[in-house]
Amino acid sequence: MPEKNEKGKKAGEGLPPCPPEEIVYDPWLGVKICRKYGYIIEEGVISDDAEWRAYTPEEKQRRSRVGTPLSVSSPNYGADSMLARRYGTRLPQKVTRLIRGSGFASAGVTGNMDRNINQALSKIKEIAASLGLPDYVAEEAARIYREAAARGLTRGRSINAMAAAAVFAACRIHNLPYTLEDIAKVVDTREADPKREIGRNFRLLVRDLDLKIPVIKPELYVSRIASALGLPEDVQAAAMRIIEIAKKYGLTAGKDPGGLAAAAVYMAAQKKGYKKTQKEVASVSGVTEVTVRNRYKELMKILKTLGAEAGV
DNA sequence: AAGACGAAAGTGGTTGA
DNA sequence: TCAACAACTTTCGTCTT
Numbered sequence: 001m002p003e004k005n006e007k008g009k010k011a012g013e014g015l016p017p018c019p020p021e022e023i024v025y026d027p028w029l030g031v032k033i034c035r036k037y038g039y040i041i042e043e044g045v046i047s048d049d050a051e052w053r054a055y056t057p058e059e060k061q062r063r064s065r066v067g068t069p070l071s072v073s074s075p076n077y078g079a080d081s082m083l084a085r086r087y088g089t090r091l092p093q094k095v096t097r098l099i100r101g102s103g104f105a106s107a108g109v110t111g112n113m114d115r116n117i118n119q120a121l122s123k124i125k126e127i128a129a130s131l132g133l134p135d136y137v138a139e140e141a142a143r144i145y146r147e148a149a150a151r152g153l154t155r156g157r158s159i160n161a162m163a164a165a166a167v168f169a170a171c172r173i174h175n176l177p178y179t180l181e182d183i184a185k186v187v188d189t190r191e192a193d194p195k196r197e198i199g200r201n202f203r204l205l206v207r208d209l210d211l212k213i214p215v216i217k218p219e220l221y222v223s224r225i226a227s228a229l230g231l232p233e234d235v236q237a238a239a240m241r242i243i244e245i246a247k248k249y250g251l252t253a254g255k256d257p258g259g260l261a262a263a264a265v266y267m268a269a270q271k272k273g274y275k276k277t278q279k280e281v282a283s284v285s286g287v288t289e290v291t292v293r294n295r296y297k298e299l300m301k302i303l304k305t306l307g308a309e310a311g312v
Numbered sequence: 313a314a315g316a317c318g319a320a321a322g323t324g325g326t327t328g329a
Numbered sequence: 330t331c332a333a334c335a336a337c338t339t340t341c342g343t344c345t346t
Binding site: 139255290 | 339
């Protein structure tokens, strides 16, 4: 390989063409890569939904383990060897040179934004690791952050809070029932009230990036709440049935799903003879006693009119 | 005394003129 | 930009177990 690669130029020249199905987007590096031949196809890519979502189930499976935590102090955590491991390819030298020269995670982006993104990606890794999130969720967060940065949404805002918001959004997109509170607990932000700041940024991301956030299902919270209280399987099952009924009667519209889940667990525990107080249930659910009470009251009304047929 | 209940006032976000 | 609005929280007094 005699000729030198210019930064920002395609690296694929002189290499075999990459079959389309082997093209993957790497959100950490912000590049498109040929998995088969191990070269960078395009730098400075913000995101590419189509290809990102083209991962097959097995790949998703393979990716769904959080690896050894990367050093957060180092701005470049060995991008080339990481790539080689991930894509199972030894990269041609000129590619590794390209990656090194690009300052990792910043291909095609320069200066301050470069630093901003690097810091944010480190933070995202850190948050994901402390919550034990699967890789594909962290990667989604990285993708979201890149796009936000590209649209100037990050300017003037706390990097940590934006990174946290990206992680939260990624969790929501992939239906992981983490709360703002869970995330806020493992990241420090600029403002006194991290939940509020992260939440604000989250809404900003959703609006300006047109993120499709599925409505969170109360069911997702149930096992979380039940196990936090040390309640057995049958209570969970009963709570699920209660929620089913509640849904059928339109009790879920516009309500905090956590509150409904909490009330359902509370109610199920009562029926099964486990005495948990409203306060206990509320505190592990991220809602207040009053909300548990209100949902519980509404549930009772429905189940009363339905009679014992509910079979809880 | 602790838990459940309910009323009242306050908060932050959404919606629509 | 402002006001009305819905959902939730905070606070607190009163029952119930």
